[in-house]
Amino acid sequence: xxxxxxxxxxxxxxxxxxxxxxxxxxxxxxxxxxxxxxxxxxxxxxxxxxxxxxxxxxxxxxxxxxxxxxxxxxxxxxxxxxxxxxxxxxxxxxxxxxxxxxxxxxxxxxxxxxxxxxxxxxxxxxxxxxxxxxxxxxxxxxxxxxxxxxxxxxxxxxxxxxxxxxxxxxxxxxxxxxxxxxxxxxxxxxxxxxxxxxxxxxxxxxxxxxxxxxxxxxxxxxxxxxxxxxxxxxxxxxxx
Amino acid sequence: xxxxxxxxxxxxxxxxxxxxxxxxxxxxxxxxxxxxxxxxxxxxxxxxxxxxxxxxxxxxxxxxxxxxxxxxxxxxxxxxxxxxxxxxxxxxxxxxxxxxxxxxxxxxxxxxxxxxxxxxxxxxxxxxxxxxxxxxxxxxxxxxxxxxxxxxxxxxxxxxxxxxxxxxxxxxxxxxxxxxxxxxxxxxxxxxxxxxxxxxxxxxxxxxxxxxxxxxxxxxxxxxxxxxxxxxxxxxxxxxxxxxxxxxxxxxxxxxxxxxxxxxxxxxxxxxxxxxxxxxxxxxxxxxxxxxxxxxxxxxxxxxxxxxxxxxxxxxxxxxxxxxxxxxxxxxxxxxxxxxxxxxxxxxxxxxxxxxxxxxxxxxxxxxxxxxxxxxxxxxxxxxxxxxxxxxxxxxxxxxxxxxxxxxxxxxxxxxxxxxxxxxxxxxxxxxxxxxxxxxxxxxxxxxxxxxxxxxxxxxxxxxxxxxxxxxxxxxxxxxxxxxxxxxxxxxxxxxxxxxxxxxxxxxxxxxxxxxxxxxxxxxxxxxxxxxxxxxxxxxxxxxxxxxxxxxxxxxxxxxxxxxxxxxxxxxxxxxxxxxxxxxxxxxxxxxxxxxxxxxxxxxxxxxxxxxxxxxxxxxxxxxxxxxxxxxxxxxxxxxxxxxxxxxxxxxxxxxxxxxxxxxxxxxxxxxxxxxxxxxxxxxxxxxxxxxxxxxxxxxxxxxxxxxxxxxxxxxxxxxxxxx
Numbered sequence: 001x002x003x004x005x006x007x008x009x010x011x012x013x014x015x016x017x018x019x020x021x022x023x024x025x026x027x028x029x030x031x032x033x034x035x036x037x038x039x040x041x042x043x044x045x046x047x048x049x050x051x052x053x054x055x056x057x058x059x060x061x062x063x064x065x066x067x068x069x070x071x072x073x074x075x076x077x078x079x080x081x082x083x084x085x086x087x088x089x090x091x092x093x094x095x096x097x098x099x100x101x102x103x104x105x106x107x108x109x110x111x112x113x114x115x116x117x118x119x120x121x122x123x124x125x126x127x128x129x130x131x132x133x134x135x136x137x138x139x140x141x142x143x144x145x146x147x148x149x150x151x152x153x154x155x156x157x158x159x160x161x162x163x164x165x166x167x168x169x170x171x172x173x174x175x176x177x178x179x180x181x182x183x184x185x186x187x188x189x190x191x192x193x194x195x196x197x198x199x200x201x202x203x204x205x206x207x208x209x210x211x212x213x214x215x216x217x218x219x220x221x222x223x224x225x226x227x228x229x230x231x232x233x234x235x236x237x238x239x240x
Numbered sequence: 241x242x243x244x245x246x247x248x249x250x251x252x253x254x255x256x257x258x259x260x261x262x263x264x265x266x267x268x269x270x271x272x273x274x275x276x277x278x279x280x281x282x283x284x285x286x287x288x289x290x291x292x293x294x295x296x297x298x299x300x301x302x303x304x305x306x307x308x309x310x311x312x313x314x315x316x317x318x319x320x321x322x323x324x325x326x327x328x329x330x331x332x333x334x335x336x337x338x339x340x341x342x343x344x345x346x347x348x349x350x351x352x353x354x355x356x357x358x359x360x361x362x363x364x365x366x367x368x369x370x371x372x373x374x375x376x377x378x379x380x381x382x383x384x385x386x387x388x389x390x391x392x393x394x395x396x397x398x399x400x401x402x403x404x405x406x407x408x409x410x411x412x413x414x415x416x417x418x419x420x421x422x423x424x425x426x427x428x429x430x431x432x433x434x435x436x437x438x439x440x441x442x443x444x445x446x447x448x449x450x451x452x453x454x455x456x457x458x459x460x461x462x463x464x465x466x467x468x469x470x471x472x473x474x475x476x477x478x479x480x481x482x483x484x485x486x487x488x489x490x491x492x493x494x495x496x497x498x499x500x501x502x503x504x505x506x507x508x509x510x511x512x513x514x515x516x517x518x519x520x521x522x523x524x525x526x527x528x529x530x531x532x533x534x535x536x537x538x539x540x541x542x543x544x545x546x547x548x549x550x551x552x553x554x555x556x557x558x559x560x561x562x563x564x565x566x567x568x569x570x571x572x573x574x575x576x577x578x579x580x581x582x583x584x585x586x587x588x589x590x591x592x593x594x595x596x597x598x599x600x601x602x603x604x605x606x607x608x609x610x611x612x613x614x615x616x617x618x619x620x621x622x623x624x625x626x627x628x629x630x631x632x633x634x635x636x637x638x639x640x641x642x643x644x645x646x647x648x649x650x651x652x653x654x655x656x657x658x659x660x661x662x663x664x665x666x667x668x669x670x671x672x673x674x675x676x677x678x679x680x681x682x683x684x685x686x687x688x689x690x691x692x693x694x695x696x697x698x699x700x701x702x703x704x705x706x707x708x709x710x711x712x713x714x715x716x717x718x719x720x721x722x723x724x725x726x727x728x729x730x731x732x733x734x735x736x737x738x739x740x741x742x743x744x745x746x747x748x749x750x751x752x753x754x755x756x757x758x759x760x761x762x763x764x765x766x767x768x769x770x771x772x773x774x775x776x777x778x779x780x781x782x783x784x785x786x787x788x789x790x791x792x793x794x795x796x797x798x799x800x801x802x803x804x805x806x807x808x809x810x811x812x813x814x815x816x817x818x819x820x821x822x823x824x825x826x827x828x829x830x831x832x833x834x835x836x837x838x839x840x841x842x843x844x845x846x847x848x849x850x851x852x853x854x855x856x857x858x859x860x861x862x863x864x865x866x867x868x869x870x871x872x873x874x875x876x877x878x879x880x881x882x883x884x885x886x887x888x889x890x891x892x893x894x895x896x897x898x899x900x901x902x903x904x905x906x907x908x909x910x911x912x913x914x915x916x917x918x919x920x921x922x923x924x925x926x927x928x929x930x931x932x933x934x935x936x937x938x939x940x941x942x943x944x945x946x947x948x949x950x951x952x953x954x955x956x957x958x959x960x961x962x963x964x
Contacts, residue, residue: 017962025951026948221278
């Protein structure tokens with residue numbers, strides 16, 4: 001696993017060499033800018049809760065695009081064999097790619113700190129940084145999970161488009177569908193319970209300023225599961 | 241030899257099965273481990289509320305109540321997100337907080353903390369199906385009453401038909417009995433006309449009532465209560481009319497002036513009208529005996545919108561919008577625009593509703609005054625202000641206490657009687673025997689009453705305490721020290737000495753900028769942040785409060801009693817117990833420390849001083865004594881923080897005052913788990929005013945142009961650099 005940071009660095013720099021990262025970042029900032037627009041007006045509560053909640057929607061579509069090439073490209077171009085001839089384990093490769101994407105995701109979030117600064121400057125009587133902190137913790141955990149899912153989908157196929165669509169579909173099912181479903185009156189109690197266990201309900205606590213160790217463990221465990229599955233998919237090339 | 245054995249290579253299928261199964265099992269194990277870790281983490285979770293106001297933390301009292309709750313409770317928010325149910329203009333609407341979200345968040349917290357609590361958020365406008373489900377649930381749960389109401393609604397047509405048939409026959413008979421000509425100016429003529437009109441009008445009247453009833457039954461949910469009320473109203477009217485006809489006929493049937501034919505009809509028809517009256521009376525009585533209709537409570541809350549339902553096993557409570565989002569009337573003047581933001585009292589209201597639904601009995605608190613009018617009586621908004629202790633009484637009521645009040649001298653009732661305005665009845669001695677007494681120890685009025693001075697409260701208090709009762713005693717300077725009751729407990733209220741401090745030295749030339757510094761210029765005013773180490777006082781540490789004026793309370797250890805001093809008088813400034821009370825209270829008088837002299841130690845009381853004490857008798861009652869009354873008056877409890885009030889945020893400047901009293905009552909009621917304070921809720925900051933130019937610079941310039949633009953520029957630079 002000591003080689004993972006090297007892969008991560010390479011992955012991160014490759015993002016900055018590719019136009020898709022800049023396009024995704026620009027679109028993400030435009031979208032969050034528009035969302036923050038309605039929150040940032042005199043008299044409104046100085047908070048970013050609604051922005052954080054909308055961000056999850058954006059990430060359902062942005063992260064699959066960012067992750068689609070992580071492994072699919074290696075499979076398609078055959079560079080995976082070159083990669084695996086290097087003294088690297090499958091875990092190194094998956095972890096490195098995950099960390100590289102995760103680092104880029106952090107860079108993606110970085111400009112949104114300007115919103116925090118604006119709220120800090122203009123909120124009266126004083127700005128409550130607690131919910132902002134927990135909101136960022138939440139979005140980072142959601143981002144990590146989404147990247148792990150994107151990476152897993154990318155490791156399953158040679159086609160980047162298939163990887164992106166599959167990842168977006170999974171993210172949609174684990175995030176948006178339970179949110180919609182839980183709002184339906186006719187949803188049976190059992191399914192309501194299931195919906196409450198998935199991403200959005202858990203993330204909602206972070207966005208409103210509550211840090212819950214149960215949710216922290218959920219996101220970390222779910223991320224670990226998808227990374228494990230990705231490693232197993234990569235290992236499968238040996239016996240398939 | 242084993243080396244010579246030929247190794248048969250695995251087939252593709254065998255490899256798939258072998259390694260595939262391995263991966264599948266490993267994956268299942270990892271998923272199960274992750275699920276187990278999440279489940280464990282959820283069960284033993286720790287939650288940190290990062291908001292500075294503790295918006296998402298339930299009060300420890302609430303947590304204790306819901307953790308100890310053994311019966312199923314369901315809490316339903318009926319808040320709609322479209323339009324808040326308040327009279328704000330459309331311009332102000334944009335400035336309003338989201339009323340529905342904090343309620344939903346709060347309900348989440350209740351669900352999380354209480355294993356027996358289920359919550360649901362229903363927007364009546366957006367989710368009509370859920371409303372239908374709710375109606376069904378309420379009907380099933382509290383079905384007894386609904387069935388009774390339904391039965392009345394189903395059976396009333398029979399009675400109606402019977403009455404209509406009888407009335408129709410009577411109308412014909414009365415018509416036939418009428419002579420050709422009647423002098424309408426005579427009484428008899430008028431009576432007959434009225435009777436004819438009334439009897440002939442019966443079927444039409446019944447038909448109209450029936451239509452109105454059917455309309456109500458078609459509503460969603462069916463308005464059984466309204467329908468039954470209409471039936472009752474109709475039956476009462478019918479009964480009155482029949483009674484009047486019977487009266488008239490009984491009077492006139494022997495009147496010689498009345499033609500024989502009519503007299504005969506009158507005599508014969510009286511039992512039939514009595515029968516009509518009986519039918520109407522029977523139905524009206526049946527309706528009167530129906531219990532309260534829970535479904536109607538639900539209907540009311542759906543109509544009002546923005547209500548919270550708290551459903552217990554047998555009972556249900558509805559919490560209205562106004563109770564949850566409270567705007568204190570007396571706070572309007574503090575804000576620049578006269579429109580303070582409503583304060584969120586959701587937790588207080590829901591917890592109180594849960595308490596009232598689950599507690600086996602209601603604890604009682606009685607305010608005992610030595611004379612004069614009621615002090616804790618609630619006001620009627622817009623008509624009459626509440627008594628000076630009405631706010632603290634309301635707080636007690638919110639925690640499911642039954643609040644009573646009694647003039648121990650009985651003089652107020654006599655005075656009111658003499659003035660021709662009888663006072664509302666007050667509880668008897670028997671009724672307050674098991675209550676917690678709040679004894680208001682006030683000085684005798686300066687003007688002599690024709691009925692003589694009020695009797696001392698001390699003997700009654702002593703008797704109450706001897707019988708194992710508990711009391712909180714609040715004393716004013718120059719009042720009776722109640723030695724007859726308190727000596728035995730090792731307590732002495734020095735109503736002849738008040739705590740004062742040396743004057744605060746402030747910046748020369750006018751008002752000090754600091755509010756606290758300004759108020760402390762008065763030697764009687766101490767800003768308190770420490771209330772002692774007793775369990776009732778410990779949670780209040782650092783919370784600001786003011787007791788003014790504070791009589792010194794002395795206490796000493798006595799065998800069989802456990803004593804703990806409360807409210808230490810701060811010594812940051814030189815302080816003492818001033819015995820020249822007149823000078824101290826006047827304000828302008830010279831207040832300086834006179835050390836005790838001579839054998840009798842005449843003079844002021846040296847520090848350390850205390851303004852309260854809590855004493856517990858072994859296996860018996862408890863008392864709490866404070867050398868102040870004013871600290872729980874409405875004016876003190878609602879005294880707003882002037883800085884925040886300018887921003888429209890109304891919060892108490894001295895929050896410890898109310899909490900100290902409430903904790904004392906909780907301790908006396910042996911409700912020790914309730915001893916805590918709450919984080920003040922819902923005080924969030926807002927984005928300040930700025931000019932449209934500045935706003936647009938940030939919104940368009942920075943958010944939409946500069947930030948995305950920088951990314952594009954960076955991308956182009958990388959592209960150019962890499963191309964080169």
